[in-house]
Amino acid sequence: MDRHGRGGAGRMMRRLVVIGVPYLWLVALFLIPFLIVLKIALSDTNLSIPPYLPQLDIAEGWVGFKAFLSALDFENFTFLASDDLYWKAYLSSLKIATVSTFFALLIGFPIAYGMARAPDHWRPTLMMLIILPFWTSFLIRTYAWIGILSTEGFLNQFLIWSGLVTDPLTLLNTNVAVTIGIVYTYLPFMVLPVYAALEKLDDSLIEAAEDLGCTRIQAFWMVTIPLAKQGIIAGCFLVFIPSLGEFVIPSLLGGSSTLMIGKVLVEEFFTNRDWPVASAVAVVLLLILIIPIVLFQRNEQKQREVDG
Amino acid sequence: MKRLSWFNATSLAFGFAFLYIPMLILVIYSFNSSKLVTVWAGFSTKWYVELAGNEAFLEAAWVTIKVAVISSTLATVLGTMAAYAMVRGGRFFGRTLFSGMVYAPLVMPEVITGLSLLLLFIGIGMDRGVMTIVLAHTILTMCYVSVVVSSRLVSFDRSLEEAALDLGCTPFDAFRSVTLPIIAPAVIAGWLLAFTLSLDDLVIASFVSGPSSTTLPIKIFSSVRLGVSPEINALSTIMIGIVTIGVIVASLVTKRSVAMRAKQERDAE
Incomplete structure (x- = not known):
């Protein structure tokens, strides 16, 4: 033995x-x-x-x-289902998370693509520039947007100076601000897996597609995107899953009308001191998250099989 | 050699501008002499001086560092053990449950982790303070450590360890003199990740902290809720500065060690 x-x-x-x-x-x-x-x-x-x-x-x-x-029962869950505050909070969290994921992909993909196409000796530096915000305090990066988005903030100053608007826009304390905050803080989570997928891509495949008569754009849609699919899916889940239960961003950048389930849970627990309802909110949030988490796991599994 | 097309160059420029301009504004306006953070009124370092005299912030910073050092060290030990158990443990009772629990905190919303730990601490009557934050942080960060370490363990050639054992090493010596040096970069990276996550955490810490154990993020959060303040800008600048130096040093060290390893391999041939 x-x-x-x-x-x-x-x-x-x-x-x-x-x-x-x-x-x-x-x-x-x-x-x-x-x-x-x-x-x-x-x-x-x-x-x-x-x-x-x-x-x-x-x-x-x-x-x-x-x-x-x-003495245990599902009363709290029937309560959650009957009070539309909770429904609206779950739906609005789903909506904000989905929209943020979409914009993170829209902004993150070109960055990852540019990085993968950059000369080799630039890549470590570009990589470092993506990772640096990731190590910087999440709270501080969210905080930075308060000064930008407020009524007298830098964005409004710029817009008025450039003559695009005459009156300052209300951006802070809206869902738009929350979405911007989520996209900004989670962008590295999108860029890194997409970059990892694009970097492995063999350039000769694109050249072959072009030789076979594809235009550049066709080759992009028919070769690059399908081969980078798993990286894109991973990036989307890495943004979507944490933003669904986000608490800090909606409480700093969102307003009283911003409904996100993480915020509702904290208020239910600390302000209303309703522990059973707060716990029920947590259980339902987890049940909702199980679907994307399982899909994410399967995507990772497939990726590992491809990598051998 | 590849060259950047104008399209890629623009998307990189815009992307990095989006990532860095908000932080840059924060840094620049921390040197603003006006109390109004969005109006420039001349260069001044007075907010740094004020920050240095702010006892509450200094105390919170000390608590945060203490928590981060203890919890990340504990998490590194536990996370490395967990990685070992998963990669080398073979079959054992409840293995699926074990690996499920190792990965779950990675995707668990922080509000739920915080809530459940607070309910546990209340349930067992544990006073909330530095200790509870440390315990809460180890559970979050050990998962990151075990992910990083297990990816290194998977790729590492087991026969080296077996050779050491055959040559008469005790299992502990084999671990110390063969396995540990090989997985060391991953263990160090795991520790750094755990340390940063602990420094950064606001949600879990605000659930499980007591009145005597305010961490820096909690302090920042409560003052930021009242609005933007130049003192917080100064504090942010210091934190961004430390991270920047850390990341640059780390990347230089890795570059050097990669170059050294390449040289050793060349010499060996």
Whole structure:
């Protein structure tokens, strides 16, 4: 069994530690907290500390556990379905995330394409320029847009100076500002996978298409895009998934009319102190996210198979 | 040699302008002498002086650095172990659950991670403070570490490790003198990523922090909600400066180590 003569017990111990320690850590700080959320989502709001019912009383044993189970119900979820605030918040988050992903692709693709076509010795520098914002504080990058988009901000100053508009536009505290903020902060997540896909692309394929009578634009649509498809899909999910539950950007750049589910969850928890509803909001958000996450995983799997 | 077409050159120029102009404005206006952040009134460094005297910010910065150092170190150890378990662990009970849990926090919305951890800490009656932020950050960042480290472990030739064992190394010595030097770049990159993510995190920290443990992002967020302030611009400039230096140094180091490795390989031939 153990050809290194160090004893099977020692080997078992090491294996137990290497697997067991991170395992326990994840169970304690990821799985259990998530089960708590699930449980509270099925509980009732109550004016007590903690503000929900039922509480599991271990001292009562099995009877207590059964009583506890029977007190759980889906009331909070029916509440979410009946109050259109939540519906609107989920829909508006989906809309903002979709529009932002679209614009991130629109802006990110040409950057990635330009990078992949740049002379080889430029590429490390260009790569560094894309990664640098990624390491810079997310909060600061969002904050930078407040000064640009406000009524007296730089964008309005520029627009009025150039004569494009006469009165300043209201941009800050709108959904437009939220979309700009998301596109700006998540742009590196779009550029990097698209660039990785385009960089691998063999130029001779495009030349072959052109030799066979394709115009440049035809070759682009028929060769480049299909070959870069997986990078594009990965980039889209990497922007879409985190922006759906975004909290910081809508609370800094959005207004009181901006409905995003991350913001609703935080307000429900901290302002209304309604833990069960906040937990139910979280569970539904996760259920919505499962679809794009599974699609993303499958795309990655396919990519790995292609790469061999 | 390839040359940039005008189309590609313009799209790169516009793209980088979009990425960098907002940060550039922030940096320039941190040297503005006016309190009004959008009106230029002459060069001044007074906001930096004021920032240096702002105890609340300095204290928050200290808490943030403390949390980041401890949590990223813990996350690097745990994340490397998790990567090892996934790549080398073979079959073990609950393996699917394990790898699911390793990757899930990557795609989990921060508000949910924050909420669930806060409910856990309240449930077990743990006082919220530096400790709870550290624990919360390790769970987020160890996943990034294990992704980075496991990609390196997958590509690494296992026979090297086996050779060391056959030559009489203890498994620990084999790990230290063979495996670790090979995966070291990934471990360091993982630590840096964990450190930066911890420094940057606002959402999870605001859920699990207590009144005595305000981190810098929490402090920035609460003052930014009241509007733009030149002091925050100054602080942002310092942070952007540190990151820029860090990224440039890191890329120079990688460039040098790549060049050195290429030279070694040439010499070996």
